[in-house]
Amino acid sequence: MHIPDGFINASTSLGAGAVAAGGIGVSLRRAAQTLQERQAPLAGLVAAYIFAVQMLNFPVAAGTSGHLLGGVLAAVLVGPWAAAICVAVVLVVQSLLFADGGVTALGLNITNMAIVGVFGGWAIFQLLRRALPATRPSVVASSGIAAGISVVLAACAFVLEYALGGTGGVSVGTVLAAMGGVHALIGIGEGVITALTVGVVLGVRPDLVHGAAYLQGPPLVLEGEPARPSGR
Amino acid sequence: MFLVGGLLVAVGLALLVSGFASSSPDGLEKVAQDKGFLETARDHLLDDGPLAGYQVAGVDNQRLSTGISGLIGVLITFGLGMALFALVRGLRSRGDDSEPTRAP
Numbered sequence: 001m002h003i004p005d006g007f008i009n010a011s012t013s014l015g016a017g018a019v020a021a022g023g024i025g026v027s028l029r030r031a032a033q034t035l036q037e038r039q040a041p042l043a044g045l046v047a048a049y050i051f052a053v054q055m056l057n058f059p060v061a062a063g064t065s066g067h068l069l070g071g072v073l074a075a076v077l078v079g080p081w082a083a084a085i086c087v088a089v090v091l092v093v094q095s096l097l098f099a100d101g102g103v104t105a106l107g108l109n110i111t112n113m114a115i116v117g118v119f120g121g122w123a124i125f126q127l128l129r130r131a132l133p134a135t136r137p138s139v140v141a142s143s144g145i146a147a148g149i150s151v152v153l154a155a156c157a158f159v160l161e162y163a164l165g166g167t168g169g170v171s172v173g174t175v176l177a178a179m180g181g182v183h184a185l186i187g188i189g190e191g192v193i194t195a196l197t198v199g200v201v202l203g204v205r206p207d208l209v210h211g212a213a214y215l216q217g218p219p220l221v222l223e224g225e226p227a228r229p230s231g232r
Numbered sequence: 233m234f235l236v237g238g239l240l241v242a243v244g245l246a247l248l249v250s251g252f253a254s255s256s257p258d259g260l261e262k263v264a265q266d267k268g269f270l271e272t273a274r275d276h277l278l279d280d281g282p283l284a285g286y287q288v289a290g291v292d293n294q295r296l297s298t299g300i301s302g303l304i305g306v307l308i309t310f311g312l313g314m315a316l317f318a319l320v321r322g323l324r325s326r327g328d329d330s331e332p333t334r335a336p
Contacts, residue, residue, distance in 0.1 A: 168269020
């Protein structure tokens, strides 16, 4: 969903740039307040992982591919503030080094994927996991569903930008229907990949899953040590 | 070590799998193509960079080129991410070693 230069006019791109800068600025401050010691290297890893999987386009329809966005995955692992930063870092590297996503479109892309995708998806994750029993499968399911929806939300953000400043002459309704449809399909892939990854990390290192911190799991027992209540 | 394992996975995916990814246009590009606004796209300002388009200048085999570009991207992103988050942690008031406030 990387917008190239030229799709959206300058004023809308600038406006999105302001939104992006504000959103990432807030995220940096909040991450500074809430990022726990052990999460920092994980956050770097999450950014690297998102970069990698964003290269793995999978076919979704005839002549069309999709790829992971990764915003909800990142949020479930390291929290929404760090996640927004991770996605933004990936987008900047992609744009500046790989010519993927326009340089003047960075504000748009960061707004859509790092802000809307992450925080919209995180909100849905929170709603879902509160509605479900407090179990690991609930975390996995909520992650997957929220991730799938986040892709559609990001696509809708593009449609809004297009409505405000699209340079093409195509009607907004047409773009909305087309973007919504294809990104619903891509969202399915996103949901599956997110659920799988969260499931794996939950199985191996549940303490690294920020989104599962609310679970009252059995006390972590280290070899040779007596069981003690898990603190946080 | 989870970190090492995770990084190996990311590196493996980028280096070995990315060359086999679908080359069909992604959702946005396809919509733009079908609906007729793709031509409003301008050339990327950095289109002649050595890694532009996930191809390493000078490596002829396309899959290998993609893979190497992916490896470079993963490592740079990891390094940048680590540096940024180390900076972010350092932004907490100096000398304050208390546990951070719970995330919302």
